[in-house]
Amino acid sequence: MIRLEKRPTPSQTWAYLTPLVAVVATMIAGGILFAFLDKDPVVAIRTIFWDPIFGEFAFYYRGQLLVKAGPLILIAIGLSLGFKAGIWNIGAEGQYIMGAIFGAAVGLAFYPMEARWLIFPLMILAGAFGGFLWAMIPGILKTRFNTNEILVSLLLVYVAESILASMSLGLLRNPEGAGFPGSRNLRQYESAANNELIAGWGMHWGVVAAFIAVIFAYILLSRHIMGFNIRLTGESPRAARFAGVNPNRLILFCLGLSGALAGLAGMFEVAGPAGQISIDFNVGYGFTAIIVAFLGRLHPIGILLAGMLMALTYIGGEAAQASLGLPAAAIQAFQGMLLFFLLAFDVLTNFRVRFGREAAV
Amino acid sequence: MELSINPILLVASLMVASTPILLAAIGEMVVEKAGVLNLGVEGMMIVGAICGFAIAVETGSPAVGFVAAALGGAILSMLFGFLTQYLLSNQVATGLALTLFGLGLSSLMGQGYVGIKPPSTPKLDIPILGDIPVLGPMIFSHDLMVYISLAIVAGVWAFLKYTRGGLILRAVGESHDAAHALGYNVILVRLAAIGFGGACAGLGGAYLSLVRVPQWTEGMTAGAGWIALAIVVFASWRAGRVLLGAYLFGGITVLQLNLQAAGVAIPVELLSMSPYLITILVLVIISSDRNRAALNAPASLGRSFHASS
Amino acid sequence: MKKRTFLLTGVAAAALASGAFADGHAPVKVGFIYVGPIGDGGWTYEHNKGRLAVEEHFGDKVETVFQENVPEGADAERAMTQMALQGADLIFTTSFGYMDPTIAVAAKFPDVKFEHATGYKRADNVSTYSARFYEGRAIQGHIAGNMTKTNKIGYIASFPIPEVIRGINSAYLHAKKVNPDVEFSIVWAYTWFDPAKEADAAKALIENGADVILQHTDSTAPQAAAADAGNVVTFGQASDMGEYAPFPRVSSIIDDWAPYYIQRVQAVMDGTWESVDTWDGIGPGMVGIGEITDAVPADVKAEAEAMRDAIGAGEYHPFTGPINKQDGSVWLAAGETASDGDLAGMSFYIEGLTGEIPN
Incomplete structure (x- = not known):
């Protein structure tokens, strides 16, 4: 037994x-x-787990690990705060899309003016705001009308996808793109580009933001009263209420923050690795990040490691596809x-x- | 252009269009009533879709295919059951992993089945009822699975409301510790619920691959499992409302395509997002009645149970 | 900075590796990047058939690699870089959304040849290729216009992009020619892939009186819906969909990439590869017209086949004026044929189509 x-x-x-x-x-x-x-199982396993880090082409893959892990970590950090408090934002994918649209729209509005000191920071703000706004819909509906946030945040993903398609076919379409869908490439627009900080390293501002978010979340959870309230609410909502935690404020805080981080991730992605708004811009980071959050046991350092591990399986898996069929x-x-x-x-x-x-x- | 949408045909097609979501949602509702949140519906649906398709093609019998689909979904759900009930893994993450695994597994299983036409599922020719004007073509002209899905909904409703088993299931979902103290085997009840949910999701998937589309292509459920999850929440965990939610969602999807086909001048982007927006809107209206809503979520939903804790 | 040197040496090493075939020892390595799964039964499935044809044709003189389900954007860029690093000599990138990534990776690997499907950006080592599917649409339109009894033709479209709009215009133009009373109702599914939604769209069109369904989506769901209705005509899309022949599927447009892929691999082997812009149709065999079944009246079938041959021989251009735009303004004068530039970026309906193109 x-x-x-x-x-x-x-x-x-x-x-x-x-x-x-x-x-x-x-x-x-x-x-x-x-x-x-x-x-060959040994070769396959080596291709997935070993080669991207230590293999022949590791110089390239190591950077790509960061590119892939960055958005996952950034989104997962935001989600983990809400999950700890029992607030279920599973629509990060939608917030990611809206962040990208807002960020790209601001950048494209200035085209072709060159003023990186102004445009790029504005895009960052707009991206965070876009995600925040989209997460506030389930937030406000929950606090005002008691509507379940799981359903609203999830369904808003599909709405965001429709808006994305509409944007790439309409408003944000590249006027020089011969009628094809998709926006201008932001990577080719100096003031709006989120390129690698050092070529080949994979490190772009989104990855930096992810690392900052990890540190920020760590401090918030271990040192700040808000972190305490989040944990308390998750463990015992009643106790939290007695301790004077305003549940509505907490809901809006958690949803808003996770939305803003997801929006940031989308903005950094669209201005960097992806380069443009297109119909198929989103590739499921928002959903994978939920797994990353739990895999990391909702702990900032855990999420960091889990994000890297997920990224490794993606990149190693792709390599195994191409080289082993x-x-x-x-x-x-x-x-x-x-x-x-x-x-x-x-x-x-x-x-x-x-x-x-x-x-x- | 005048509006030429035929309401009889509209209802008839919405019943067919909604059936996969309805089946998956009613199964998931039972799972959640038992206090378990399984986000792997999409994965179980698609495995059901390929199991049903492959077996129906091999045996030439859609009926056998549906049975195989239910089995396939149930077996996959047991993986989730084992992990979450015995190894106490996190339900949200395990469910998502199940979706990932199911999508991969189904594609591997389906490699030899692309571009094949499955045996057709006959429509029932119900005497007398089928001949009633209006109602006949609208409601009594479908294949058996449509009625089975309705029967499952009715069965679940009656089971939860009137039977002892239903009471136990709800008790387990509301407070597993109390149910355990009363001598019920929490884990066994939950496993049964998870298995039922898997079987229903499998049936829903097979309905797609055998009746509604019908063909096998990788990833063919295209997010139906997620909609099913949303419908359970929409229904605030009540069987009747699951039916309402699934038919509402399916109905608007069909209606928006009909409006397009009829050339109504509403922007297409707006129409294509309308099923989601209207579902949210209806939920807001329902749930703003503060006295009733939110009390329906099973209290132990998503929490792991360990007897000695 | 050390990393940077690493990268450069790596690229150089890859360039060396890719030069290996010139002396005739190593097989030519050909990579394929697919946007969907090879089991999608449509777009990617047909590209993969082209890959298999390359393998069959060249035997052990080639080695092919592929990666499926590659999202557009950063992931595509990585997939291509990966193939280039591993010594691919020629890489086919088979989706429009791979355009910018292809150009970016090609710039880093000047010795690797790239072929991008359906795009318009080229470089010294980047060719583009695409198929004139609208030629096939013209034949479908001709058959559809003849066969409709309700004078209502349903069209299931994916997204309002030039490729899709061109198909609608071509089909409508030729349906209208043989049947002035014909009307098109167009449903935009707003998805590339959702078989269930395609089934619903087909049903909606049929319920609205359409008795011919044209589809620009890849699943057989509309075929099944038509078979169900009993008296509705359909056409196969991307693949032959012969399992629904002879009725409702009366003909089809087949994507056949094999001849082109074989020709381009051969060019790499011979060292004659250069950057070109290929837009092939029925003539060179990139667009195949699936067998027209006997459900089509004999005279209509004969006309359709004659049109197919005329287009194939270059004697007839499906967009030959006079053609007006939807707003009544003149697009092509009598006898004038459409320029490739106009066709490539087509974003307007021609006269007679109702409704607006969504954007």
């Missing part, structure tokens, strides 16, 4: 060890999957497995596995 016994305090050792155990387990299970698909579907299934193992082994942090019958209490 196997049973779980709750540890009095979470095990520090296992907290660090479980991710490693999970990755090893994933390598074994994934290896079996790849072997089934007639691919693994179908994209196999990579998706593999990522799913990795998440399952990470989540499953987490149990060891809080519980002890006991064999045999339950001892008398």
Whole structure:
């Protein structure tokens, strides 16, 4: 008989060890999957986990890891604050889109004026504002009309996608683009471009913002009264109310902040790696960030690591597709497995596995 | 151009259009009533879609296909069940991982099934009822799955309201500790609910791949699972309202396409976002009645249960 | 700064690697970047068939690699860079949204050749290629105009981009020619891919009286809806959709990239590759017209085939004036044919179409 016994305090050792155990387990299970698909499992695993960091072309991939992880971390940090307090913003994808649209619109409005000191900061503000605004819709509906924020934030993703399509076909369409959809390329517009700070490093302002957000969230949660209120509300809403926490203010704060960060991520993406507003601009960062937030146990440092790990599986997975001919579907299934193992082994942090019958209490 | 939308045909097509969402949503509602939040609906739907499609093609029988779809969805959901119930993993993250895994798995399974036409699911020819003017073509001219989905909704409603099993399920969802203290096996009840949810999602997926589209293409559910999740919230966890929500959403989707087809001069962008906007609007109106709303969310929703805690 | 030197050496190494084929030892490495899954049964599926044809044609003289489901933007740029780094000699980027990423990566790898589908930006090592699907639409329009009894033709469109608008105009023009009373109702699905929505759109059109459905979306959902209705004519899109022949599917437009891909790979092998802008139609075989079934009356079928051959031989241009724009202003005078520039960026309806192009 196997049973779980709750540890009095979470095990520090296992907290660090479980991710490693999970990755090893994933390598074994994934290896079996790849072997089934007639691919050399060892080569496949090496291509996914090792090559992007230490392989022949690591000089390129390391930078790309940051490009991919940046938006995930930035969005996940915002979401984690709300999740801690039991506020469910699952529409970060929509806020990301709106941030990109607002940011790009401000940049394009100034085209072709060159004044980076003015335009780029304005775009950052506009991006954050766009995401904030979009998150305020579920926020205000929740505080005024008691409407469930899960539903509103999720459905607004689809609305944002419609607006995105409409923008790339209409208002923001490149007038010199021969009638094709999509805006001007912001990367080619000096004052609005969010290019790499050092060529080849992958580090752009969005990645910097992600790191700042991690530090900011860390301080907020450990030192600031707002962080205390967030945790208290999550653990016991009643206690929080007695302690004088205004639930409505907290809802608006958490949704607004997560929206603003998602909006920022969208703005940095559109001005940098993506370059332009197009119909298919969004690629699911807002949803993946939810996984990243939980994988990081809603802790800022954890999110940082989880974001990097997710980015690694994306980039390594792509490399495995191109060099080994693994179908994209196999990579998706593999990522799913990795998440399952990470989540499953987490149990060891809080519980002890006991064999045999339950001892008398 | 005059408005030439035929309400009879509109209702008939909205019933078909809404069925996949309805099936997935009613299943997820039962899961959530048991206090479990499974965000993997999309993943279970698409696995159901390919299981149903593949088996129907191989056996030539859509009925067997639907059974296989339900099984496929249920088996996949057990993965979620095992992780969240026994290993106490976080439900939100596990559900999302399930969606990712399901999308990948279904594509792998479906590689040999692209560009094939499945055996067709016959429409019922209901004598007498089908001949009633207006109502006949509107409501009594569909395939069996449409009625099965309605029967499931009615069954779930009756089960939750009138049976002891329904009471236990709700108790587990409201307070697992209390239910445990009363001697109910919380984990078993939840696993049963999760399995039911998986089976329903699988059926919904197969309805897409076997009846509504019908073909197999990777990622063909195209977000239907997410809409199903939204419908459960919209319905504030009530079976009747799940039906209302699914038909409302499906109805507006069909209506906006009909308005376009009829050449009505409303901007297309606005029409294409209308199903989402109107669903939000209706929910706002319903939930602003502060006395009733929000009390319906199962109190233990999303929380892990461990007996010794 | 050390990193930067690293990068440059890396690029140089890749350039060396890609030069290896010149001495005839290593196989030519050809990469493909796909926007959808190869199992989408439509756009990406057909490009992948082109890749397989390349493999079959050249045997072990080529090595092909591909990456599917690549989102447009940063991910595409990475996928291309990755292929170039790993020694690809020729890379086909098969979606319009890959345009800027292709140009950007091509600038970093001057010795790698790039081929971008449906775009308009070229460079010394970037060609563009596209298919004149509107030629196929003309034939569909001709058949559709003849076969409709309700005089109402439904058109399922994805997004209002020039490619789609061109198809609508071409089909309408030729339907109108044989049937002056014909009307088009157009439904914009606002998605590239959602089979269920395509099914709903087809039903909505049929319920509104359309008895011919043209589709610019890739799933067979509209075919099934038409088969269900019983008396509605459809055409296959992207792939032949022959499983719905002979009725409702009476013909189809097939994307056939194989001849072009083989020709371009050959050019790389021969060292004769240069940057070109290719826009091929029925003639060179990039646009295939699927078999016209016997559900089409014999005389109509004969006319349609004659039109196909005339277009293929370059004797007939589907956009030959007089053609007016929707607002009544003159677009093409009598006998004048449309310029490729006009066609490429087409963003207006021709006279007679109702409704507005959304933007």
